[in-house]
Amino acid sequence: MTxxxxxxxxxxxxxxLYAVLGGADFGGGLWDLLAGPGPRHLAPRVLIDDxxxxxxxxxxxxxxxxxxxxxxxxxxxxxxxxxxLAVPLWLAAAGIVLRGAGFAFxxxxxxxxxxxVTGITFALSSLVxxxxxxxxxxxxxxxxxxxxxxxxxxxxxxxxxxxxxxxxFVAACGYLAAVYLVGEAARRGDRRMRAYFTxxxxxxxxxxGALSLATLAALHGSNPALYDQLTGRALPLVxxxxxxxxxxxxxxxxxxxxxxxxxxxxxxxxxxxxxGVAQYSVLxxxxxxxxxxxxxxxxxxxxxxxLVIVALLxxxxxxxxxxxxxxxRLLGTDEAATLPAAVPADPPEPRASHxxxxxxxx
Amino acid sequence: MTRxxxxxxxxxxxxxxxxxxxRAQMATxxxxxxxxxxxxxxxxxxxxxxxxxxxxxxxxxxMRLARHWSQAMGVLVAVGxxxxxxxxxxxxxxxxxxxxxxxxxxxxxxxxxxxxxxLEAIFAGIYLWGWRRLPGWAHWWSGVPIAxxxxxxxxxxxxxxxxxxxxxxxxxxxxxxxxxxxxxxxFNHAAAYEMPHMILAAYMVTGFTxxxxxxxxxxxxxxxxxxxxxFALGFVPxxxxxxxxxxVGDTAARAIAxxxxxxxxxxxxVARTSRQVPEWLGxxxxxxxxxxxxxxxxxxxxLVGFGPGTQxxxxxxxxxxxxxxxxxxxxxxxxxxxxxxFGLLLIGLWALAAWWWRRRLPAQRxxxxxxxxxxxxxxxxxxxxxxxxxxxxxxxxxxxLQTTAAAATAxxxxxxxxxxxxxxxxxxxxxxxxxxxxxxxxWRRGEAAEAAVPYGPRPVRTGEPAxxxxx
Numbered sequence: 075m076t077x078x079x080x081x082x083x084x085x086x087x088x089x090x091l092y093a094v095l096g097g098a099d100f101g102g103g104l105w106d107l108l109a110g111p112g113p114r115h116l117a118p119r120v121l122i123d124d125x126x127x128x129x130x131x132x133x134x135x136x137x138x139x140x141x142x143x144x145x146x147x148x149x150x151x152x153x154x155x156x157x158x159l160a161v162p163l164w165l166a167a168a169g170i171v172l173r174g175a176g177f178a179f180x181x182x183x184x185x186x187x188x189x190x191v192t193g194i195t196f197a198l199s200s201l202v203x204x205x206x207x208x209x210x211x212x213x214x215x216x217x218x219x220x221x222x223x224x225x226x227x228x229x230x231x232x233x234x235x236x237x238x239x240x241x242x243f244v245a246a247c248g249y250l251a252a253v254y255l256v257g258e259a260a261r262r263g264d265r266r267m268r269a270y271f272t273x274x275x276x277x278x279x280x281x282x283g284a285l286s287l288a289t290l291a292a293l294h295g296s297n298p299a300l301y302d303q304l305t306g307r308a309l310p311l312v313x314x315x316x317x318x319x320x321x322x323x324x325x326x327x328x329x330x331x332x333x334x335x336x337x338x339x340x341x342x343x344x345x346x347x348x349x350g351v352a353q354y355s356v357l358x359x360x361x362x363x364x365x366x367x368x369x370x371x372x373x374x375x376x377x378x379x380x381l382v383i384v385a386l387l388x389x390x391x392x393x394x395x396x397x398x399x400x401x402x403r404l405l406g407t408d409e410a411a412t413l414p415a416a417v418p419a420d421p422p423e424p425r426a427s428h429x430x431x432x433x434x435x436x
Numbered sequence: 437m438t439r440x441x442x443x444x445x446x447x448x449x450x451x452x453x454x455x456x457x458x459r460a461q462m463a464t465x466x467x468x469x470x471x472x473x474x475x476x477x478x479x480x481x482x483x484x485x486x487x488x489x490x491x492x493x494x495x496x497x498x499m500r501l502a503r504h505w506s507q508a509m510g511v512l513v514a515v516g517x518x519x520x521x522x523x524x525x526x527x528x529x530x531x532x533x534x535x536x537x538x539x540x541x542x543x544x545x546x547x548x549x550x551x552x553x554x555l556e557a558i559f560a561g562i563y564l565w566g567w568r569r570l571p572g573w574a575h576w577w578s579g580v581p582i583a584x585x586x587x588x589x590x591x592x593x594x595x596x597x598x599x600x601x602x603x604x605x606x607x608x609x610x611x612x613x614x615x616x617x618x619x620x621x622x623f624n625h626a627a628a629y630e631m632p633h634m635i636l637a638a639y640m641v642t643g644f645t646x647x648x649x650x651x652x653x654x655x656x657x658x659x660x661x662x663x664x665x666x667f668a669l670g671f672v673p674x675x676x677x678x679x680x681x682x683x684v685g686d687t688a689a690r691a692i693a694x695x696x697x698x699x700x701x702x703x704x705x706v707a708r709t710s711r712q713v714p715e716w717l718g719x720x721x722x723x724x725x726x727x728x729x730x731x732x733x734x735x736x737x738x739l740v741g742f743g744p745g746t747q748x749x750x751x752x753x754x755x756x757x758x759x760x761x762x763x764x765x766x767x768x769x770x771x772x773x774x775x776x777x778f779g780l781l782l783i784g785l786w787a788l789a790a791w792w793w794r795r796r797l798p799a800q801r802x803x804x805x806x807x808x809x810x811x812x813x814x815x816x817x818x819x820x821x822x823x824x825x826x827x828x829x830x831x832x833x834x835x836x837l838q839t840t841a842a843a844a845t846a847x848x849x850x851x852x853x854x855x856x857x858x859x860x861x862x863x864x865x866x867x868x869x870x871x872x873x874x875x876x877x878x879w880r881r882g883e884a885a886e887a888a889v890p891y892g893p894r895p896v897r898t899g900e901p902a903x904x905x906x907x
Contacts, residue, residue: 128561131517135557139550141524145535146543153536156528160847167525168860171518175864178514182507182871184878226847370540373616381547389554392581396558405565 077375078366079355081147084382086350088143092136093346094250094339097243099130101251103173103200104244105274106193119193121267122251123181125258128405130177132396134170139385147378148368150221151357155210158219160226162206169202204243206231212239212289215349216296217360235292242285246342249278253322253338260331261401272326275338279323286315286345297359303352311348315341455841457850458530461857463826465522467819468861472516474818476556477590477635478642479509480563480583484576486669491572497665503567504879505646508872510564515868517557519861530850534833534843537613541606544618545595552589555581590638591631598626601825602695603834626695629688630825636681637821641814643674644780648811649876655804664797671807674814675784682777686739693740696835697749698759699828702766704736705729706750713737713748718771720764760830769820769827776817783810 102122109115109122145152156163176196183189209231213219218230230236252275259267290312294301304312318341325334355364399405483505490499528535562570563579570578599605605620606613647670653663693700700706705716705726713736719729734744741747751759760766783806790798797803833840 128565131513132554132557132561134517134521135550135554138521138524138553141528142543142546142550145528145539146547147540149535149537149539149543152528152539153532156525156535157532157845157847160529160845163525163529164853167522167529168856170521171860171864174514174518175867178511179867179871182511182875224846226849369536369613370543371614371616373618374540374543374613377544377616377618378547381544381551385551385554388551389558392555392558396561399562399566399570404569405562406568 076366077372077379078147078364078368078370081143081375081378082350082354082357082365084378085140085143085147086347088136088140090343090346092133092140093246094342095133096130096136097204097247097342098250098254099126099133100173100200100204101247101249101278102126102255103177103197104248105251105255105271107197107201108274111190117264117267118255118270121255121259121262121264124406125255125400126177127181128400129396130174132393134174137170143378143382147370147375148357148365150369151219151363154219154221154223154358154363155214157225158223158227158230159210159213161228162209162213162231166203166206166210169199169206172196172199173203200247201244204247205240208240208243209236211243211349212236215239215293215300215353215359217300217358219358219361221358221361221363233292233296235289235296238285238289238292242282242289245278245282245285246345249275249282250338250342252278253326254335256326257331257335272329276323276326279319279326283316283319300352300359304348306352308348308352311344311351315344315348317341318344454847454850455844457854458844459840461850461854462526462530464854464857464861465519465526467822468865469516469519469523470818470822471641471815472512472519473590474638474641474815475509475512475645476516477586477638479505479512479646480560480579480586481639482642482646482669482673483509484579484583485673486665487576487579489669491576497662498669500662501666501669504875506564506567508875509560511868511871511875513557513560513564515864519864520553530845531833531843532845534838537611537838537843538603538834540613541603541616541621542596542599544616545592545599545622548595548622549589549592552585552592555585556589559585587635590635592622594631594634595622595624595627597825598630599624600834601630601829602626603837626691629684629691632684633681633688633821636677636684637814637818639677640674640681640780641811641818643670643672643677644814645811646670647674648808651804651807651810655801655808667797667807671784671787671810674810675780675787678777678781678784682781685774685777690740693748696829698751698754699766699825701749701751702760702763702828703770703824704748705763705767706736706748708750708752709747710750711737711747712744713740713746715739716767718768721767722764758831760828762827766824766828769823773817773820773824776813776820779806780810780813780817783807 102125106119106122109118144155172195176192176194176199180189180192180196183192213231213233213236216233216235218227218233218236252271255271256268256275259265259271290301290304293304318337322334322338322341325331325337353359355366357363357365357368483502486498486505487502489495490497490502559578559581563575563582566575566578599621602625604624605617605622607615647667650663650667650670654667689700689703692703704713705719705721706713707724712734715732715735716726717730717732719726719731721727736748737744737746751763783803786798786803787807790796790803829835831839831841833843
């Protein structure tokens with residue numbers, strides 16, 4: 075195994091983490107969009123907002139991390155992808171800006187009209203980014219990116235495979251988000267929301283499964299070599315993905331939620347790794363660009379590997395801390411919620427001076 | 437913060453193809469993001485300072501300021517994170533030639549930056565949303581990594597930009613990078629002065645901006661302790677760092693005279709290599725003449741080598757095609773930056789003098805008007821500095837190794853994306869400012885206004901605790 079292979083694995087792992095963590099945040103936007111207007115539909119929005127708020131920025135950094143690894147380790151392939159697929163990538167970037175800004179702005183607004191505007195911006199752009207990211211991955215998988223790309227191509231990302239892949243990404247994000255939200259609702263003892271997101275998780279699971287099969291079928295025509303590997307050496311992962319999906323649907327139906335989020339994430343990860351294993355060691359299908367000849371010398375690759383080890387030691391514990399605080403509901407602005415039992419019963423260390431003080435004007 | 441994901445390849449125009457719109461777009465997105473980046477680098481430290489005073493002295497006002505700034509930081513961090521990501525995309529979308537040739541070299545500092553971006557975002561999630569439930573000092577400590585990683589992340593990004601000015605640390609054969617010494621890339625020659633210059637700039641921009649907001653309030657007659665403290669917490673660090681910045685900037689200019697003499701020549705209107713070079717204050721260079729400037733004989737030679745006989749390299753040492761475009765823009769931006777820097781120094785000295793003799797801040801309205809403008813002045817100075825270094829490096833993207841034209845995308849339609857970016861960022865910037873102003877109004881009213889809002893999440897109330905958290 076060469077250094078390039080290791081870095082290829084790191085990149086795939088980074089993509090996986092972005093998909094299962096960042097993807098779920100985008101999926102939250104999908105359910106916000108579909109929640110319907112008006113006060114009756116406030117509950118899902120509040121739940122979605124509570125679960126995304128403290129973590130979305132940290133989850134989003136995986137994308138930046140992936141881009142950096144990609145351009146550092148495989149600069150030739152990076153330049154080719156960014157050139158050929160400039161249009162969907164611009165649109166994905168626009169979605170990222172609008173999603174983040176819309177989400178952050180909505181919190182601070184109090185006028186319903188402006189909350190609607192920013193909320194719809196957040197929700198719609200949450201669909202835009204995964205969709206166009208999906209078309210990008212689909213375009214790469216079908217071999218639509220030439221090695222020495224000099225111009226953007228419309229055909230590259232509007233093939234049936236690429237478009238199906240775009241829809242698959244949206245469905246997968248919605249699926250992950252719904253499954254996570256079922257768990258979140260259950261932890262809060264909110265039966266109505268638990269049932270609400272259970273139905274949606276099941277529907278999204280079926281849709282994502284169907285789209286996966288459709289994308290696979292489309293690949294049969296657009297990139298037979300990759301299809302052969304997906305049904306060949308990557309078959310165990312493809313099967314694992316299917317098993318995970320079915321398991322989640324069944325467990326949801328049975329109302330057993332233990333470990334269900336992990337299984338859902340594993341299913342999505344299996345799809346990504348199935349693609350990676352099937353395509354290995356080609357980086358841009360249809361070209362001679364492989365992991366080992368895409369541009370960076372060994373010095374750079376070794377530096378990336380060391381950097382990633384350091385990164386994991388630093389950010390791993392930090393992420394665990396963030397998620398634990400979040401799951402114990404120690405983060406957030408909701409004052410009505412009760413503290414979980416895990417926290418000592420006495421009130422937080424008094425920031426006495428101001429906590430005890432009477433609010434100014436309320 | 438955050439998102440300090442920026443390499444500084446900038447503006448002005450020349451050459452054909454997509455270079456001009458690509459540069460204009462990079463300039464727009466970067467010029468926008470860099471303001472948020474400054475706030476991301478330095479605002480956490482100022483918020484932590486306020487919270488520290490609040491916790492230590494049980495000072496309600498300081499605590500209230502910390503909470504309010506933290507809420508504003510929530511908005512700024514989000515906008516900074518997403519606009520920084522746009523720059524990551526643009527590295528490939530606008531400059532595929534640069535990434536193809538040098539991605540393997542300049543990628544490493546970006547990777548280091550990635551770690552700090554992670555830490556910043558993770559601890560921002562804890563700090564910004566931990567006000568209600570985390571115990572006081574634990575909450576304070578959760579903010580420390582944000583302040584540290586803001587600075588370290590900025591250093592990593594500046595490593596890339598300074599590498600573009602003084603590239604090194606790699607070997608190249610037939611256009612292929614064959615070996616990279618990553619730490620030589622990171623700590624390249626220009627890094628020694630670019631890094632402190634930008635970090636100080638970030639602290640000045642943030643400090644003066646914060647101070648400016650409260651100075652404007654004081655001008656309108658809000659002379660309460662809240663406004664005084666808000667002003668002081670921003671103003672004092674920024675004013676203290678201003679003379680340091682002037683020293684660093686002066687050192688940097690001298691280093692540029694050695695590292696990038698043509699850039700320096702453009703900054704100072706040195707057309708021919710010579711001794712006893714005059715210093716031009718202002719003035720527009722057209723048709724080999726300077727119109728309207730103030731000429732100080734021998735001053736430039738003095739500044740470069742501490743003696744009037746010092747030889748200063750002119751732009752005549754390279755053929756016209758290798759000289760930066762629009763020399764007057766570079767020179768005037770340089771003068772504006774330096775002039776504003778000294779103006780900010782004067783405001784600080786004024787406050788110092790008043791404190792020295794009267795133990796209080798100046799009472800004159802002129803002082804408060806100047807202080808209210810200090811934030812805008814610091815931002816302007818910082819933006820001008822980036823124009824100087826970026827336009828001054830042209831026509832190169834990697835100094836003497838790759839031209840900006842060779843780095844730019846060949847894709848058409850950059851004009852279209854540029855237009856959308858300008859419109860989109862104008863809306864984004866306006867919305868950010870409107871929302872911050874709205875927050876300020878709500879804080880003044882004591883945020884009694886938000887009742888149940890029937891759409892979206894519960895209203896954010898980090899500004900004021902409505903009641904003690906139940907347990």
